[in-house]
Amino acid sequence: RRLEATSAQNMEFLQVIAKREESTHQCQLRLEEKSRECSSLARQLEMAIEDARRQVEQTQERAASRERAAQSKLLDLETQLSRNKTELNQLRRSKDD
Secondary structure (H helix, E strand, O other), X not given: OHHHHHHHHHHHHHXXXXXXXXXXXXXXXXXXXXXXXXXXXXXXXXXXXXXXXXHHHHHHHHHHHHHHHHHHHHHHHHHHHHHHHHHHHHHXXXXXX
């Protein structure tokens, strides 16, 4: 009887162990799947960050280029204004003379 009871108990333990091993295996598979998913998301995030950096750099370059063009235009206009003032002063002097 004891032998039968111990054998039955051993069978129950073996079933519990088998279920736990199966559960552990399933958890391991899910963990691997989630790890792959995280790696994929990390790569996508890095790509998005790099793309955003490129866009920021391009925007900054365009803004700097526009600012240089505006500064150049301003300098040209100031030079033109100075010439016009000089010419106006000369014309006034000529008129007065």
